[in-house]
Amino acid sequence: MKIFFGAFSSLFILTLGTVSAQDTLRIPASPLTFLTFAPDARSAAMGEAGVASSPDANATYWNAAKLPYNTKDFGISASYTPWLRNLVDDMWLGYLSAYKKLGDNQAVALSVNYFNNGELDLRDAIGTQLGYFNSRELAINGTYSRQLGRNFSMGLTLKYISSNLAGDAVIKGVSLSPARVAAGDISAYYRKQIRNEDTGSELTWSLGAVLSNLGGKINYGSGTDTENFIPTNLRLGAGLSFTGDGRNKFNFIVDAYKLMVPTPDGTDYNSRPLLKGVFGSFSDAPDGFKEEMQEVAISAGVEYWYNNIFALRGGYHGENKLKGDNKFFTAGAGIHFMDRYSVDFAYLFPVSQTSPLANTLRITLSLGLNKAEKLDVSDTDN
Structure with a gap:
């Protein structure tokens, strides 16, 4: 992808949340938006909901507290998403996650988010070429989670985040x-x-809550004179799973999501103290509670499993028309075989046909092993 700096500078300013149109519409925004992109195909196919879904290796992103409930002792997952593929051909999102259970009630995990923004053709205001640069962003995450009771658990994730949008370029001073x-x-x-052991029927309900990306502000250089809020967000979720015979299972999930950054109100909101800006985001909208509720996005999905081998999924994600108006349907499928391997796909159908997210697809490959299975791999017949 070759992008002139004139276009890139608009993207950069937009990332910093200072575009006047944003202030007019009062759409909360922040840099590091790649941290809010659903990375894996399973949750993406269910409307990008996953806080209270059944656990898998990608719980590191959605809700790390789910990790101790995984049925496998070890799991690893890799996901790939071509980004804005209707517009460019070299932007993509990658996510790698691995966990290890420590006994029956705790787990540790490592995960990596990587977002390739593509190659930028940097130019100044009069069109002089300043060179090419591969714009990229990265987050490395370490997780620990533990059951604090038979039915309750909590998780903690620490992150190192790097955003390299234009290297060390000097633009307009x-x-x-x-x-x-x-x-x-x-x-x-x-x-x-x-669970009914005689019939194999099972009913499971779950609740989840995640406060993500709580950290310091970010600055893209001494000349910008502005530290910007990163995309701290709060997700609440609920799930319901039912099987009547142990072979046919239905999972239903719903998430509510709010970006915890100040609502643009015409002031220099990035200058607010960190905690005041983050936790004050629940009460800073100029139109009060009504506008605060408009900033909450809803994701909902359904999943059908046959004999824990084949899955079909669908979902919906919606935002208020005054707060981004990002609305789309999702669909996907998955296959689980040899009780170890999984392949999942997801596809996005935007409500607006002009959406740059049209035709977004994701693929995820996963592996899960138990301790005994690991030993079997190395065993040889003598």
Whole structure:
């Protein structure tokens, strides 16, 4: 992808949340938006909901507190998403996650988010070429989670985040530089199962809550004179799972999501103290409670499993028309085989046909093993 700096500078300013149109519409925004992109195909196919879904290796992103409930002792997952593929051909999102259970009630995990913004053709205001640069962003995450009761668990994730949008370029007298920041997530999960051993029927309901990306502000260079809020967000979720015979299972999930950054109100909101800006985001909208509720996005999805081998999924994600108006349907499928391997796909159908997210697809490959299975791999017949 070759992008002139004139276009890139607009993207950069938009990332910093200073575009006047945003102030007019009062749409909360922040840099590091790649941290809010659903990385895996399973949750993406269910409307990008996953806080209270059944656990898998990608719980590291959605709700790390779910990890101790995984049925496998070890799991690893890799996801790939071509980004804005209707517009460009070299932007993509990658996510790699691995967890290890420590006994029956705790787990540790590592995960990496990587977002390739593509190659930028940097030019100044009069069109002089300043060179090419591969714009990229990265987050490395370490997680620990533990059951605090039979049905309740919590998780903690620490993150190192790097955003290298234009290297060390000097544009219009502004010395840009890579931005780096530390952040963390805290999560909670409650799950209750009711099972009939005679019939194989099972009913499970779950609740989840995640406060993500709570950390310092970010700055893209001394010349910008502004530290910007990163995309701290709060997700609340609920899930319901039912099977009547142990072979046909239905999962229903719903998430509510709010970006915890100040609502643009015509003032220099980035100058607010960190905690005041983050937690004050629940009460800073000029039109009060009504506008605060408009800033809450809803995701909902359904999943059908046959014999824990084949899955079909669908979902919907909606935002208020005054707060981004990002609305789309999702669909996907998955296959689980040899009780170890999984392949999942997801596809996005925007309500607006002009949406740059049209035709977004994701693929995820996963592996899960138990301790005994690991030993079997190395066993040889003598």
